[in-house]
Amino acid sequence: MISGAWYKATVAGPDDRSIDTVRTVAEVRARVGAWRAAGDTVGLVPTMGALHEGHLSLVRLSLARAGRTCVSLFVNPTQFGPDEDLRAYPRDEAADAARLAALGADLLFAPGTGEMYPPGDVTEVSVPGLGDCLEGEHRPGFFTGVATVVAKLLMQVRPDIAVFGEKDYQQLLVIKRMVKDLDIPVRIEAAPTVREADGLAMASRNAYLSAAERAAAPALFRTISAVAGQVAGGADAGETAAWGEGLLLKAGFARVDYLTVRDAETLEPVDRAGRPARVLAAAWLGEARLIDNVAVQAGARKGHRPA
Amino acid sequence: MISGAWYKATVAGPDDRSIDTVRTVAEVRARVGAWRAAGDTVGLVPTMGALHEGHLSLVRLSLARAGRTCVSLFVNPTQFGPDEDLRAYPRDEAADAARLAALGADLLFAPGTGEMYPPGDVTEVSVPGLGDCLEGEHRPGFFTGVATVVAKLLMQVRPDIAVFGEKDYQQLLVIKRMVKDLDIPVRIEAAPTVREADGLAMASRNAYLSAAERAAAPALFRTISAVAGQVAGGADAGETAAWGEGLLLKAGFARVDYLTVRDAETLEPVDRAGRPARVLAAAWLGEARLIDNVAVQAGARKGHRPA
Numbered sequence: 156m157i158s159g160a161w162y163k164a165t166v167a168g169p170d171d172r173s174i175d176t177v178r179t180v181a182e183v184r185a186r187v188g189a190w191r192a193a194g195d196t197v198g199l200v201p202t203m204g205a206l207h208e209g210h211l212s213l214v215r216l217s218l219a220r221a222g223r224t225c226v227s228l229f230v231n232p233t234q235f236g237p238d239e240d241l242r243a244y245p246r247d248e249a250a251d252a253a254r255l256a257a258l259g260a261d262l263l264f265a266p267g268t269g270e271m272y273p274p275g276d277v278t279e280v281s282v283p284g285l286g287d288c289l290e291g292e293h294r295p296g297f298f299t300g301v302a303t304v305v306a307k308l309l310m311q312v313r314p315d316i317a318v319f320g321e322k323d324y325q326q327l328l329v330i331k332r333m334v335k336d337l338d339i340p341v342r343i344e345a346a347p348t349v350r351e352a353d354g355l356a357m358a359s360r361n362a363y364l365s366a367a368e369r370a371a372a373p374a375l376f377r378t379i380s381a382v383a384g385q386v387a388g389g390a391d392a393g394e395t396a397a398w399g400e401g402l403l404l405k406a407g408f409a410r411v412d413y414l415t416v417r418d419a420e421t422l423e424p425v426d427r428a429g430r431p432a433r434v435l436a437a438a439w440l441g442e443a444r445l446i447d448n449v450a451v452q453a454g455a456r457k458g459h460r461p462a
Numbered sequence: 463m464i465s466g467a468w469y470k471a472t473v474a475g476p477d478d479r480s481i482d483t484v485r486t487v488a489e490v491r492a493r494v495g496a497w498r499a500a501g502d503t504v505g506l507v508p509t510m511g512a513l514h515e516g517h518l519s520l521v522r523l524s525l526a527r528a529g530r531t532c533v534s535l536f537v538n539p540t541q542f543g544p545d546e547d548l549r550a551y552p553r554d555e556a557a558d559a560a561r562l563a564a565l566g567a568d569l570l571f572a573p574g575t576g577e578m579y580p581p582g583d584v585t586e587v588s589v590p591g592l593g594d595c596l597e598g599e600h601r602p603g604f605f606t607g608v609a610t611v612v613a614k615l616l617m618q619v620r621p622d623i624a625v626f627g628e629k630d631y632q633q634l635l636v637i638k639r640m641v642k643d644l645d646i647p648v649r650i651e652a653a654p655t656v657r658e659a660d661g662l663a664m665a666s667r668n669a670y671l672s673a674a675e676r677a678a679a680p681a682l683f684r685t686i687s688a689v690a691g692q693v694a695g696g697a698d699a700g701e702t703a704a705w706g707e708g709l710l711l712k713a714g715f716a717r718v719d720y721l722t723v724r725d726a727e728t729l730e731p732v733d734r735a736g737r738p739a740r741v742l743a744a745a746w747l748g749e750a751r752l753i754d755n756v757a758v759q760a761g762a763r764k765g766h767r768p769a
Contacts, residue, residue, distance in 0.1 A: 180645060275639075275728075276642075276643045277589055277590050277591050277592065277639065277643065278587065278588070278589050278609070278639060278640045278643035278644055279587070279588050279589075279590065280585065280586070280587050280644070281585070281586050281588065282584055282585050282586075283584050283586065284584050285584065302585070303644075306644050307643075307644055307645055310644050310645040310646050310647065311645045313647070332582075332584065332585060333585045335583075336583045336584065336585035336614075337585055337587070337610075337613050337614055337617050338487055338614055338617040338618045339617050340617065340620070421582075
């Protein structure tokens with residue numbers, strides 16, 4: 156049994172701040188209701204925990220845009236496939252709470268699975284098309300799991316804004332689409348991807364990389380950036396993407412699920428730069444599946460292919 | 463072109479009351495926001511128009527339970543199958559508005575299809591299981607259409623209560639399930655079925671019945687009531703339902719889609735009275751498909767089979 160004093164000590168930040176944790180919808184609504192009654196606006200940052208600098212940048216954005224910030228921590232089982240890493244997914248709530256306390260976030264909402272999916276729960280929210288391609292094709296049901304849990308969180312917390320990272324670009328589009336289509340009264344804010352010094356996008360699953368894999372991993376960002384540069388310069392999108400796939404395999408990636416140039420809003424394939432476009436990729440490095448994406452900077456000069 | 467004066471005259475009720483009609487989400491939110499600011503609670507009654515006494519009873523319930531009542535009128539194309547009666551569905555907005563004005567409803571929200579489903583709209587809300595059986599089996603996609611449009615309406619209007627009729631019993635369960643699962647902050651109120659003097663449940667589609675069909679139609683309610691009585695008295699549910707189907711065919715119904723005894727909450731088949739149960743039926747009389755349902759009154763004395 157964990158004593159209250161131990162818990163408090165663990166979650167205290169470097170500047171001695173702490174953060175309250177609630178685990179039920181009723182509690183989070185009571186807190187948010189009190190904030191609203193006091194005239195505060197409310198920001199929500201949905202996470203699956205294992206917080207890194209990328210998450211913290213979302214929290215900082217919420218803190219800047221809303222009077223109060225609630226961070227949710229829920230490792231959502233419905234967005235994991237049967238062969239995926241639900242059980243192995245990194246979890247360290249005490250460390251997460253300490254990081255959030257240090258930033259000055261106001262509340263951690265960490266419901267259990269039974270609170271989020273009580274017995275009899277069946278309703279699903281799906282975003283056909285946008286949610287079926289790319290990640291949705293390689294991870295069937297993934298975006299239905301994401302859209303459903305985010306719809307729940309938005310109804311439970313009822314924030315004015317909710318912050319999602321561009322790192323999960325397709326997820327961001329799916330959530331924006333869902334919020335617009337269902338007229339959910341919230342503004343979705345997008346936060347730019349946070350990267351390591353060598354360009355690797357921060358991700359909780361980077362913890363799965365061996366030292367050798369970690370050394371090879373930055374090739375993903377380097378490659379999609381090169382593809383984006385070529386396409387911005389007028390190169391054929393399909394040919395350039397195929398060239399990029401070859402680079403990834405040469406760099407040590409075992410398999411490329413996709414490396415593709417898509418319309419930045421609809422994710423429909425594009426041939427050449429024109430409307431805003433995005434290069435998106437998912438590729439395997441050992442047991443780890445990495446995803447990343449970058450914008451095609453329209454009007455950029457033709458890039459040089461790296462050797 | 464219809465002049466404003468003509469419109470006003472048409473929608474004025476017998477006691478000279480009129481009702482404002484809005485057609486956009488922005489307008490309905492502004493009205494509801496003003497009510498809330500004045501401290502009023504808000505009721506929503508979603509309809510597809512062609513209002514009859516059944517609908518009006520839902521409106522009266524809302525008027526009794528909430529300070530302000532908004533009635534929506536939207537013939538939702540996504541809950542009609544390709545072979546169904548979307549184009550023929552009865553429409554008379556002026557008459558509907560007049561009826562609502564006479565009752566003292568506060569606002570009619572009658573969005574066009576483009577307002578409810580703008581270009582690019584794709585998101586779907588589905589309720590697997592509860593939404594797949596009975597009506598869902600005979601009308602594939604029906605309850606996804608219903609759940610999606612009701613989710614939208616609840617987000618657009620954001621009422622404290624929303625009223626649905628027990629006439630569409632499965633729909634009522636699907637909506638309740640969706641609201642609970644997605645944690646939508648609204649209370650769903652159920653209103654009992656309103657019947658003609660001979661027992662026929664009021665329904666907009668009764669307008670499709672010929673005089674001879676109208677004369678035969680009350681057999682539906684009579685039959686499911688007899689089945690409910692038998693089952694309450696201890697009869698086998700499956701055998702009694704089969705007997706009821708025979709009665710309907712004898713009474714002139716062309717086809718029975720289903721006549722079945724189900725758990726009143728989960729709609730799972732039941733063998734005998736025990737947990738609260740419901741008899742539900744759908745059957746064809748000429749071109750018209752009628753549905754109806756009644757509760758199995760647990761503890762009732764064994765009924766007598768009608769001759």
